[in-house]
Amino acid sequence: MNYTENTDTILPAEDYQSKINYSLKKNICSDNFKVLSLFSGCGGMDLGLRGDFTFRDKYYPKNPFSTILANDIDPAATFTYESNEKYFGDHQIIQADIREVPHKTIPDFDFMIAGFPCQPFSNAGLRKGINDERGNLFEECEKILKEKEQSEKKPIGFIFENVRGIMSSKMPDGTSIPEEIVKRTKKLGYNTVFKLVKASNYGVPSARYRVIIIGLKKEYKKFDFDLLDKVVEEFDIPNENNNKYDLMLGSILSDIKKDTPQSKDFWKYSPSGQYMVDKIGPCYGNKKTLNLFKSKTPIEELPEKIHKGRSWKNMDREDMSERFRKIHDNPKKYRSPNFYRRFSLTEINGTITASAQPEACGITHPLENRRYTIREIARIQSFPDDFIFPYKTIANAYKVIGNAVPPILGWVISRAISKHLKENE
Structure with a gap:
């Protein structure tokens, strides 16, 4: 399967707006939480949040989340995303550097999900951390959240995902990147927590470690990561300790x-x-x-x-x-x-x-x-x-799969967050 690589990622604002309008029209009747997906890759986290898929013989039901707009700069990832219309046909993905997308064109959303580039924080990389230009991309998420605080419909929360090397990547004052995110998002009114999780504890057939950072508006209280284990138990999901x-x-x-x-x-x-x-x-x-x-x-x-x-x-x-x-x-x-x-x-x-x-x-x-x-x-x-x-x-296919958030991990996170919101309405 082939595709034409688009290297011109900077589009006029009206072109972004037309893609966004298409997504909003498709989602107009949805009562689900509306999700803005940044650094979406091929859509592993988006699929997990959405649910309604089968892995081997086990069905993972629909979750109350609908992506209204996705974004990634990688043409291989966006082509994969667009090609899976069964799962993502109700919204658009914009291939662009998020820093070039006019924020005024981004629609209101309930949740932001973002797997900002992990290379600066990877154990296998150069570990330049926050001093690497890509390491600053989490600040773009912060800017969007801050701007949406001024809108009539304020965001409820966000989910960030990254490699475990981010835990030891430091700001100039010695603060770790996750701790810095907790501190900054607290100023925006979020209770933010993070945890290093092993995907095989949550139904994924891979001993893959990832840092999950979840922020919710203070009226919903802090998210409890123990809910992930409760979801695994409730739905009898295979894991390292059971099946x-x-x-x-x-x-x-x-x-x-x-x-x-x-x-x-x-x-x-x-x-x-x-x-x-x-x-x-x-x-x-x-x-x-x-x-x-x-x-x-x-x-x-x-x-x-x-x-x-x-x-x-x-x-x-x-x-x-x-x-x-x-x-x-x-x-x-x-x-x-x-x-x-x-x-x-x-x-x-x-x-x-x-x-x-x-x-x-x-x-x-x-x-x-x-x-x-x-x-x-x-x-x-x-x-x-x-x-x-x-x-x-073919190397591109391996790259987008290797970069992806495992969908079942995303599904467990989604289900746990929806449980938390119901318990703290």
């Missing part, structure tokens, strides 16, 4: 149908990457082993070897490059990193990064010497099988 089996990699890979969209599309490794993967070798198992998960064979009845993952440490020393031999011979000095990780069928997969490089994340299939297919990583991120990822280059 972990359904989150295991073997379960996730076992029942992908051959005709599922993009189930065969995968990004080939470079010759050097393929060499490493071939020399590491596959984890224990085969198609018959996957069928054991499909038939829900109890974990205690599975072969013992099935629990062992692999990495570069499973290579023969003579097959290693000089760099890896140095690490192999002095593991304490290099802290024994787990490069080229291959998760076993009974493990929950680790974070899929936007770069999808085998050295940096567990992107290699446990049984086949290749990257996961687009559909496989979409499942690891908890996207429904009918959510598609069209691309100009």
